[in-house]
Amino acid sequence: MLLSRAFQPVAMLILLAPFVLAVMAGLLGTSAGNRNFGIVFVWIVWWAVLMVLLVPGLGRVWCTVCPIPAPGEWVQRRGIIGGAGRLRTRGLRWPRRLRNMWLQNAGFLVLALFSMVILTRPSVSAGVFVGLIGVAVGMSLLFEKRTFCRYVCPIGGFIGLYSMAAPVELRVRDAQVCVDHREKDCITGNDRGYGCPWMVYPGKLDRNLDCGLCTECLKTCTMDNVVINLRRPGADLAKPVRGNRIDEAFKALIMLACSIIYPAVLFGPWATVKEWAAIESFGGWLIYAAAFLIATLVVIPGLFWLAVAGGQRSCAGGLTVRRAFNEYSHALIPLGLAAWVTFSVGFALTNGSYALAAISDPFGWGWDVFGTRDVGWTPYLSGAAPTIQAAILIGGLLFSIRTSLRVGLRHDPSGETTLAATAPIAAFLLASTLALLWLYLG
Amino acid sequence: MSQAAPVPAQRRPITAGRAILLVLIVGVLLVPIPGFRTPQTHNIVIDASQFEFSPARLTVNRGDIVQVTLTASDVVHGFFLDGYGIDFRVEPGTSQEFTFTADRSGKFRYRCSVACGALHPFMIGELVVGPNELVWRASALAAVAVGAMLLHARKRPSA
Ligand code: SF4
Ligand SMILES: [Cu+2]
Numbered sequence: 001m002l003l004s005r006a007f008q009p010v011a012m013l014i015l016l017a018p019f020v021l022a023v024m025a026g027l028l029g030t031s032a033g034n035r036n037f038g039i040v041f042v043w044i045v046w047w048a049v050l051m052v053l054l055v056p057g058l059g060r061v062w063c064t065v066c067p068i069p070a071p072g073e074w075v076q077r078r079g080i081i082g083g084a085g086r087l088r089t090r091g092l093r094w095p096r097r098l099r100n101m102w103l104q105n106a107g108f109l110v111l112a113l114f115s116m117v118i119l120t121r122p123s124v125s126a127g128v129f130v131g132l133i134g135v136a137v138g139m140s141l142l143f144e145k146r147t148f149c150r151y152v153c154p155i156g157g158f159i160g161l162y163s164m165a166a167p168v169e170l171r172v173r174d175a176q177v178c179v180d181h182r183e184k185d186c187i188t189g190n191d192r193g194y195g196c197p198w199m200v201y202p203g204k205l206d207r208n209l210d211c212g213l214c215t216e217c218l219k220t221c222t223m224d225n226v227v228i229n230l231r232r233p234g235a236d237l238a239k240p241v242r243g244n245r246i247d248e249a250f251k252a253l254i255m256l257a258c259s260i261i262y263p264a265v266l267f268g269p270w271a272t273v274k275e276w277a278a279i280e281s282f283g284g285w286l287i288y289a290a291a292f293l294i295a296t297l298v299v300i301p302g303l304f305w306l307a308v309a310g311g312q313r314s315c316a317g318g319l320t321v322r323r324a325f326n327e328y329s330h331a332l333i334p335l336g337l338a339a340w341v342t343f344s345v346g347f348a349l350t351n352g353s354y355a356l357a358a359i360s361d362p363f364g365w366g367w368d369v370f371g372t373r374d375v376g377w378t379p380y381l382s383g384a385a386p387t388i389q390a391a392i393l394i395g396g397l398l399f400s401i402r403t404s405l406r407v408g409l410r411h412d413p414s415g416e417t418t419l420a421a422t423a424p425i426a427a428f429l430l431a432s433t434l435a436l437l438w439l440y441l442g
Numbered sequence: 443m444s445q446a447a448p449v450p451a452q453r454r455p456i457t458a459g460r461a462i463l464l465v466l467i468v469g470v471l472l473v474p475i476p477g478f479r480t481p482q483t484h485n486i487v488i489d490a491s492q493f494e495f496s497p498a499r500l501t502v503n504r505g506d507i508v509q510v511t512l513t514a515s516d517v518v519h520g521f522f523l524d525g526y527g528i529d530f531r532v533e534p535g536t537s538q539e540f541t542f543t544a545d546r547s548g549k550f551r552y553r554c555s556v557a558c559g560a561l562h563p564f565m566i567g568e569l570v571v572g573p574n575e576l577v578w579r580a581s582a583l584a585a586v587a588v589g590a591m592l593l594h595a596r597k598r599p600s601a
Pocket of ligand 2: 491493518520555556557558562565
């Protein structure tokens with residue numbers, strides 16, 4: 001099935017339908033977010049499925065079926081299932097300076113700063129998705145392949161980051177086969193599929209970050225060398241980071257910081273902060289935005305930098321602090337992911353019942369397609385949720401500690417400096433977890 | 443972690459460490475945390491307005507009786523209490539009275555249950571019923587587990 005040309009386009013088409021409905025509901029339907037399919041299906045159902053099931057369980061699989069780049073890709077290929085010869089694109093290469101996650105970091109922060117508005121105003125939420133599709137189409141016409149997905153999409157950034165913790169990977173069976181294979185159909189493409197749209201060379205793929213699971217190389221590889229493996233969760237995390245990837249470290253730090261800020265703002269008892277976040281007053285929002293950016297870009301990264309530097313100083317491990325900051329930032333990934341799962345579980349259990357009404361009456365116009373329009377709001381498992389959330393957070397913490405120890409052991413296999421190098425990082429991780437526990441349960 | 447070869451010489455201290463760890467974890471999870479005083483009755487007026495409850499955080503002790511007078515100062519609001527399944531609705535200018543016994547400890551959010559505007563899903567207050575065992579046990583468990591992992595890493599035999 002994965003080998004069929006039709007697989008990915010059909011999956012995207014199937015998802016495009018609810019997506020178009022969500023955008024239409026957002027633009028035309030009721031302004032009450034909790035009655036609008038555009039809010040309920042995107043921010044309650046899709047978000048929960050993405051963060052609780054897909055990313056932790058299957059990594060980047062959302063990118064396999066995501067409808068956002070679909071129109072752009074089909075325009076570029078002049079066809080949906082089979083392309084028709086010459087591509088419709090200037091085929092430009094993305095500027096080297098931007099071949100990193102900084103734009104994705106910036107895009108995510110911009111969305112995060114407006115998230116209270118996006119989450120509660122259907123028209124704004126729809127506008128964001130129309131905007132993303134527009135940028136994706138425009139970039140398909142100008143730039144080669146999935147440049148948008150790889151370097152720009154703010155959602156793709158964190159999905160890629162957290163997919164490194166997933167128990168699934170696409171890899172080559174035998175890297176030597178790739179080295180010896182002159183034609184490299186996976187890069188050039190052939191009559192069975194396109195050259196890697198994500199501009200990845202499977203032969204060198206050793207972590208999930210940049211692989212969009214588009215399944216093209218499964219089709220194009222003439223040596224039958226590409227496979228999808230089950231693996232130990234988090235297998236990518238302790239691997240060496242190639243090159244200088246402060247962008248990636250910041251992705252992990254921004255996501256962890258946001259996973260602490262979000263429950264405080266959205267679920268906390270501080271109404272004034274919510275009003276600032278919702279731009280009820282512009283001055284209030286400015287204060288909120290400034291605090292948000294300082295926390296995500298200065299305070300949390302600064303504390304982590306200090307932890308890494310402290311560890312390196314006391315162990316004399318021979319790593320530059322910058323290098324160690326890069327490598328140990330992977331230890332933030334399991335806890336960050338767990339914190340997002342915790343957040344999403346809470347939000348979905350509390351508000352999931354809105355989905356029943358919204359599916360019958362997507363625009364809030366009084367339709368009753370499935371007879372569930374009048375199902376009332378009921379939080380599910382509101383008594384058990386805190387225990388579930390505590391378990392997820394502690395699990396994420398231990399997974400993170402284990403990752404930091406593995407990174408430490410890779411740099412010093414004797415294990416003698418591991419404790420000194422990782423103890424301050426463990427303290428940072430524990431402090432983050434305690435903050436989360438007290439926000440959710442305290 | 444890496445494929446550690448068996449190291450018989452190290453077994454004893456690790457086993458002793460594990461025993462202590464086990465005792466600690468069991469202690470953290472099971473040691474009873476006593477209630478502080480005899481049950482009291484609280485009379486609390488909670489006002490609901492767009493988009494907040496006032497007071498937004500309440501603290502009582504397990505076993506206390508909580509008598510709530512719920513009012514609304516602008517539009518119709520609701521009061522749903524997580525974990526207790528309490529749900530009331532209040533019209534502006536009127537009040538709703540109800541009483542419950544705070545017999546479950548922990549933090550329970552109260553949420554507006556009547557759509558009242560844009561921020562309605564985030565109209566949230568907190569009732570903390572002490573002693574808040576869950577958060578203390580979870581915090582202690584996290585700390586014990588982290589300590590154990592670090593100490594275990596230190597004992598890792600040099601290869
Ligand atoms: S086509 Fe297959 S064997 Fe050849 S380089 Fe690509 S993945 Fe490796
Ligand atoms: Cu309300």
